[in-house]
Amino acid sequence: MALTISAHEVSKHNSLDSLWTVVDGVVYDLTEFAPSHPGGVNIILEYAGRDATAAYSAVHSPFFLTTLPPSKILGRLDTSAPLPAMWIATPSLPPLTADKPPLYTVISSHDFLRVALASFPLKTLAFVTGAATDLLTHRRNASAYADITLRPRALIDVSSVRIHTSILGHRVQTPIFCAPTGNSKSVHPDGELALGRACSALGAAQVVSTAASYSLSEVIDATKAASSTPHPIFFQLYVDRDRAKSERFLRAAAARGHLAGVFVTVDAPVVGKREADQRAHSDAANPRALGPVRGHYIDSSLAWDDLRWVRAIVGAEIPILLKGVQSAADAVRAVRAGVQGIVVSNHGGRSLDTAPASVLVLLELQRCCPEVFDKVEVFVDGGIMRGTDVFKALCLGARAVGVGRGFLYGLNYGEEGVKRFIEIMNDELETTMKNCGVTSLDQVYPGLLNTRAVDHLIPDSLSEEHPYAKWRPRQSKL
Numbered sequence: 001m002a003l004t005i006s007a008h009e010v011s012k013h014n015s016l017d018s019l020w021t022v023v024d025g026v027v028y029d030l031t032e033f034a035p036s037h038p039g040g041v042n043i044i045l046e047y048a049g050r051d052a053t054a055a056y057s058a059v060h061s062p063f064f065l066t067t068l069p070p071s072k073i074l075g076r077l078d079t080s081a082p083l084p085a086m087w088i089a090t091p092s093l094p095p096l097t098a099d100k101p102p103l104y105t106v107i108s109s110h111d112f113l114r115v116a117l118a119s120f121p122l123k124t125l126a127f128v129t130g131a132a133t134d135l136l137t138h139r140r141n142a143s144a145y146a147d148i149t150l151r152p153r154a155l156i157d158v159s160s161v162r163i164h165t166s167i168l169g170h171r172v173q174t175p176i177f178c179a180p181t182g183n184s185k186s187v188h189p190d191g192e193l194a195l196g197r198a199c200s201a202l203g204a205a206q207v208v209s210t211a212a213s214y215s216l217s218e219v220i221d222a223t224k225a226a227s228s229t230p231h232p233i234f235f236q237l238y239v240d241r242d243r244a245k246s247e248r249f250l251r252a253a254a255a256r257g258h259l260a261g262v263f264v265t266v267d268a269p270v271v272g273k274r275e276a277d278q279r280a281h282s283d284a285a286n287p288r289a290l291g292p293v294r295g296h297y298i299d300s301s302l303a304w305d306d307l308r309w310v311r312a313i314v315g316a317e318i319p320i321l322l323k324g325v326q327s328a329a330d331a332v333r334a335v336r337a338g339v340q341g342i343v344v345s346n347h348g349g350r351s352l353d354t355a356p357a358s359v360l361v362l363l364e365l366q367r368c369c370p371e372v373f374d375k376v377e378v379f380v381d382g383g384i385m386r387g388t389d390v391f392k393a394l395c396l397g398a399r400a401v402g403v404g405r406g407f408l409y410g411l412n413y414g415e416e417g418v419k420r421f422i423e424i425m426n427d428e429l430e431t432t433m434k435n436c437g438v439t440s441l442d443q444v445y446p447g448l449l450n451t452r453a454v455d456h457l458i459p460d461s462l463s464e465e466h467p468y469a470k471w472r473p474r475q476s477k478l
């Protein structure tokens with residue numbers, strides 16, 4: 001890359017016909033790439049013909065640029081002459097809006113949420129706290145835990161409790177894992193690296209999203225440097241419409257040699273209608289746009305048979321989990337399809353509003369297909385804010401629980417905040433166990449819960465018919 005290119009030359013390539021941009025002093029030709037940019041073409045166009053370093057670095061690690069074909073790296077920017085005014089664009093993400101209270105004053109996940117509400121930039125706030133349409137599933141994920149009550153046992157020696165367990169053969173120090181979340185750099189510049197370092201320090205498993213700001217490899221490298229005992233790292237897969245791209249990602253992930261498994265997300269064939277996100281991005285320049293372009297690269301034709309394709313790529317050894325199982329019928333199909341684990345999840349209520357709260361689906365599995373718990377490892381996420389929630393999910397057969405937003409609220413304070421979040425949740429779980437007369441996670445079982453307040457909501461058979469409405473559409477005469 002010997003060529004030096006003047007800012008004046010770059011600025012001529014400022015349209016979709018010829019689109020150059022500069023990141024960290026390197027000039028890239030994004031003409032071919034821009035229309036398929038997973039974050040949408042408009043954001044790239046905004047930086048066409050000028051410097052995009054700040055905007056790029058606000059959401060991405062340097063890794064993504066290395067995935068462009070070498071022919072698209074045109075040269076270095078000539079910085080010997082003064083750069084034109086307005087050439088270096090400011091990032092589209094505004095800085096944090098408020099000072100955060102000291103971390104030691106934050107003592108619960110609700111406190112972390114309060115700090116996020118006061119300090120996240122508007123777009124980040126909408127992205128992280130948002131959910132589909134009326135947020136009913138999002139709220140119900142949490143409130144359903146409150147409807148399930150505990151049945152404590154007394155006079156048991158609980159002076160010492162242990163919360164370690166295993167996930168698909170990997171020992172973890174806590175049953176709480178970091179669920180995959182995209183674009184974590186919008187919360188903190190260290191994004192998934194900080195999540196990884198904190199998980200590694202406290203022995204929690206981590207799932208790295210396809211849409212992560214840092215690549216899986218960067219996360220593995222960062223956490224290896226932080227701790228000598230590696231924590232299990234999983235990769236979450238959104239299958240790309242360009243299947244060859246997903247195949248390359250998966251092969252690279254498998255070849256990296258530190259992959260505990262692949263979570264294939266199945267509850268977001270399209271991105272849900274998240275109105276806070278739409279409002280935060282509404283733009284007079286594109287009045288007809290209905291929201292930020294997210295996930296348009298996801299292949300909505302993905303079907304059960306495609307799991308064989310995933311298996312063929314990752315090989316026989318790496319476990320595959322389905323993330324986003326929302327019915328007993330699909331849990332049974334997943335077992336038949338030969339996966340090693342399922343995650344009962346509705347994407348934190350972000351995909352389909354009024355889908356059932358995930359802990360209720362866990363109960364549905366217990367009622368309609370209990371054998372699933374013996375055949376595969378079952379996990380759950382969505383709405384977990386307290387140690388009591390974790391405990392209840394484990395009593396209902398979850399091997400471990402995922403938390404999405406909570407980790408991001410911790411990440412607001414960087415690695416230390418994530419550590420504090422995990423420690424608070426662990427501490428609450430231990431307190432719950434002691435007060436319920438349980439000293440290790442192999443003692444939890446459904447008898448420690450009263451679920452009567454929600455039992456009437458749980459389907460009572462695997463049948464995919466409505467219990468009494470039998471109407472079917474008539475054949476159209478057209």
Ligand code: HEM
Binds near residue numbers: 037044059065212
């Ligand atoms: C001018 C350079 C670039 C800028 C300013 C930019 C900015 C952005 C923004 C703002 C988003 C949306 C984040 C959100 O959802 O809030 C995004 C998403 C994304 N970008 Fe870029 N980007 C650039 C170049 C690239 C390149 C070169 C690649 C890869 C080769 C890339 C890969 C992605 C991916 C995978 C996502 C999707 C994340 C998701 O699914 O949410 N970007 N980008």
Ligand SMILES: Cc1cc2nc3c(=O)[nH]c(=O)nc-3n(C[C@H](O)[C@H](O)[C@H](O)COP(=O)(O)O)c2cc1C
Binds near residue numbers: 141403
């Ligand atoms: C900001 C954000 C981004 C997310 N990104 C992804 C993703 O890239 N892939 C995925 O499978 N799930 C994603 N999820 C869903 C989480 O993995 C998880 O299912 C959900 O957040 C659990 O609910 P909770 O946030 O109430 O804990 C995301 C969730 C949030 C809040």
